[in-house]
Amino acid sequence: MESISRDCDAAISTWLALIRPERPREFLAMDLAEWIRSNLSNTSYFPINGFEWDLLFGSLLWCLWTRWNKRIFETDAIFWESILSCGHRLCVEAKQTALLHISSDPFVHCANRELVSCKPHPTCLCxxxxxxxxxxxxxxxxxxxxxxxxxxxxxxxxxxxxx
Structure with a gap:
């Protein structure tokens, strides 16, 4: 995971476009678990613009992971979208989906919402x-x-x- 998320050229160029100029060495050298925790919990420390950094950070990790796997398993894959564009697009899609979900039921207020967990399917599925x-x-x-x-x-x- 570390080589995908921080060591490959695509990852490094993506992160350098987003990280404060005084912090790239620290950003790229942290222990992987601490790096993930830090970026998800302290959304203003590393990025130039911390607005929705946790969402963008997670989206970029997903884009890097899927691109890496496509390079391995689909050797003829062509990438039309940059990692950065992919991450921004996923953020927009996530926000639109969240807004659509909230606005689709105007009679249910946040106070009435409950957590839903995965329940077993009644038939014999795996x-x-x-x-x-x-x-x-x-x-x-x-x-x-x-x-x-x-x-x-x-x-x-x-x-x-x-x-």
Whole structure:
């Protein structure tokens, strides 16, 4: 994750366009977990413009992750949109979706809203979660996943070395 989020050229150029000029060394050198926590909790420390930084930061990480995976698994992929444009677009889409969701039900006020959790499906369905990783220095890639039944119980897991 670190090589995708901060070490590749696309990531570095994206972050340098957004980070205060006096802080790029600190931004790029932090421990990964602390880096993520810091950017999500202190939204004005690193960015030039901290407005909705947490949303943009997360969106940019998603864009970097998906671009990295497309380069690995879709070797002929063509990227028409920059990482920065992709991140801004995702922020706009997220805000529009949130506004649409709130305004679509004018009779429900925030005080009446309740948290909703995932409930088991009444039929016999499974949920599959998958992920993959690539080590740039060794060139090795792996993938894996887990399968849960409709009640959230673990059924099986799998891993595969891709070479």
């Amino acid at each position: 949920k599959i979660n998958t992920d993959g990783a690539h080590n740039q220095s060794s060139g090795l890639s792996t993938c894996g996943g887990v399968i849960h039944d409709s009640h959230g119980n673990w059924v099986t897991g799998f891993t595969k070395a891709l070479g």
